[in-house]
Amino acid sequence: MTPIFEFLLVFSAIGCGWLLGRYASGGLPFSEGHAQAYRQYYSGLNFLLNDKPDEAIDAFTRSLPVTPETFETHLALGNMLRTKGAVEQAIHIHQNLLARPDLPPARLQQAHLELARDFIRAGLYDRAESLLLELVQQSEELRPVCLRHLVEIYQAEREWGKAIEAGSKLLPRRNIFLSAPYPDPTLEQALAHYHCELAQTAAERGEFDEARREVKNALRRDKNSVRASLLQGEIEYRAGNYQRAIDALMRVREQQPAMVPELLPLLRDCFDATGKRPKLRQLLEECLEQAPASRLVVAIAEEITLQESSEAALEFLTAQVRLRPTLRSLLAATRCYRETRADVPAGPVAVLQTALEKLVASKATYRCTSCGFSGRQLHWLCPRCKSWNTVQPILGVEGD
């Protein structure tokens, strides 16, 4: 539907609203006042047809006074304008509604909510926040939706403590000893990430006890939080508790096996620090069996090279490429082949390696399952659709 057609539809609705408003007021339909309003309505239509939406909106709102009967029409116009990105005009329409204090309180509250949404859309978070905080106090009915918008604002402003406070009010208290179902898993997951943000900040300041508390809170909100396990691993590693770090990281195997490759650098450091590096290979092999991934194949090949030889690693890689061909495994196999055959002229294998390197470097490694956003970096919050936990490693020939 073209924007002009949508505008026409809404203004037709305004025309209907205008007639309703006029007849409901009990006056004669064609008095001098009505004739003037008619003129304003048609001049608005003229502005619209001449592609002047600002003037059109002005003329239409002047032709249709705000009354309980026309309230919904004004509200719909404002909302449509916001959806189309005309936020300034939407604010104008909604503020115009609030200039009528004789409207019923429920209607005024609805207009307040829409104005707060306009402010959010315009990035005027402070103004939206104060409107929403008032509404939370005033309207039991609008309280949940206002709290959700407050969570949205605090998340955008990275005010994690406030986001947790507002979000918690939307969730009933759960007895952690009973395995009651999560009433709103998406919100619980978001709250878990807010706790992770706090844990990360505390860990960066070296406040490990505070960081541990926040990780625990995150896991209480979402027991499958991979980010919380990874953070706990980092905190314990930095605190010198290497085995505890490994235990925390290994929780990811149960939480989300496809995310195990994310642990690889820290796992290597932990196994090196405990002097148990030879045991890493077996662990990775178990993980590979549980959830195949190219990064695990490459990591195991590195361990084989360290413990045995490049020849043995090449044998492993060749078998893996046959079993589950992926660009990354093939590249690792090609590199390994050249290392083990240093005496043989590189020739076509070198060309193949260069081509594979370019191919692998050009492929995205993560994709959002919600909006399709893709890139080469793991985001806990999708930068495009702002969903938590939806960016996942890409699997298959071109991926992991």
Ligand SMILES: [Zn+2]
């Ligand atoms: Zn997304």
